[in-house]
Amino acid sequence: MELALQKHIAEKLELEVVPGMSEEAFIFMIQQRVKFLLDTDKDLLFSHLYRLDIDAAKINAVLRLTHLIKPEEGLALLIFERQVERFRTKQKFKQDPIEGWDSW
Secondary structure (H helix, E strand, O other): OOHHHHHHHHHHHOOOOOOOOOHHHHHHHHHHHHHHHHHHOHHHHHHHHHHOOOOHHHHHHHHHOOOOOOHHHHHHHHHHHHHHHHHHHHHHOOOOOOOOHHHO
């Protein structure tokens, strides 16, 4: 897993960056954070999901399929996939700083 990608996701989720961590281990770390929030502060979790721009239909599908997948596992995958998508989009459309913008 790219360190820049890991840092991007970790920053958004308030997780600790562990260089060289596998994708599976990183998703598990996200899962543990989701599980903690499910148990302690669901409102904050759903606020995070909203701010991360995760499709509500996908969230609802994960929450309906609890007989197939644990909610924290499904939500962690949604978070990871969305953050990867956002990171790739930012890289693809990255713009150089606008000259003179800092002088305002």
